[in-house]
Amino acid sequence: MSKDHHAVPNADGSPIVQLEPIAHPGCPICTAADRHRWEARRDGRTMAVADANRIIHDHPHRSAA
Numbered sequence: 001m002s003k004d005h006h007a008v009p010n011a012d013g014s015p016i017v018q019l020e021p022i023a024h025p026g027c028p029i030c031t032a033a034d035r036h037r038w039e040a041r042r043d044g045r046t047m048a049v050a051d052a053n054r055i056i057h058d059h060p061h062r063s064a065a
């Protein structure tokens with residue numbers, strides 16, 4: 001069990017896709033949603049996890065500051 005999971009591709013050879021949106025660093029909205037998502041996952045509240053994902057996903061950021 002020493003394989004690096006980050007380097008293992010999917011069974012069909014396609015690259016691993018980030019299933020959940022990533023909170024934008026420094027954004028209070030994304031940061032709050034990310035924390036909410038973490039707590040929801042810890043507590044097993046899948047609906048709340050999905051809700052937090054939607055908040056982050058629907059909060060777009062420009063690539064350039």
Ligand SMILES: [Zn+2]
Nearest residue numbers: 027029030059
């Ligand atoms: Zn944001």
